Amino acid sequence: MTTPSPPLPARSVVVARALADAGVRGEVVELPDSARTAAEAAAALGCLVDQIANSLVFWADGRPLLVMTSGRHRVDTVALARRLGRASIDRATPEQVRAATGQAIGGVAPVGHPAPLETVVDESLAEHGQIWAAGGTPHTVFPTTFDELVRVTGGAVHTVTS
Structure with missing residues (x-):
């Protein structure tokens, strides 16, 4: 007899529905420990930090920009702004992140999210057959692939480092 999984947090239910609507097979799972950072997520999942697709929200020319980057990378905002033809890209405040993503x-x-966000996907995530992304809370994640991540986000693929 299998034990039913506990219900997901409300934010993760929204994410799980969006994933299912997009035809994603990987399910959102809740981890017992925090996956707030790429290192924590990798340790909890037993994978490389490179396989963690960090979701970072920036503010670019007055609008939110979601950057999905490998857990091993730091986004070079100056180089990325140049690649995207933006005047500047700055880290969003916690309030801006919550307003843009919920x-x-x-x-x-x-x-x-409440509305689709312009998204950039780090090309280095393509190096892995399976990657993991956050599921709406610091304790939830889901498995995906690079191609699937690009498809469901409508993201533009770029190098995000210098």
């Missing part, structure tokens, strides 16, 4: 920093999923 989610808190450390748990921002690539989908399930």
Whole structure:
């Protein structure tokens, strides 16, 4: 006899529905420990930090910009602004992140936002057959692939480092 999984947090239910609507097979799972950082997520999942698709929200020319980057990378905002033809890209405040995504920093999923966000996907995530992204809270994640992540976010693929 199998034990039913406990219900997901409300934010993760929204993400799970968006994933299902997009035809994503991977399910949102809740981890017992925090996955707020790429290192925490990798340790909890037993994978490389490179396989963690960090969801970072920036503010670019007055609008939110979601950058899905490998957990091993730091986004070079000056280089990325140049690539995207933006005047500047700055880290969003916690309030801006919540307003744009409906989610808190450390748990921002690539989908399930109040409105679609312009998204950039780090090309280095393509190096892995399976990657993991946040599921709407700092304790939830889901498995995906690079191609699927690009498809469900409508993201533009770029190098995000210098």
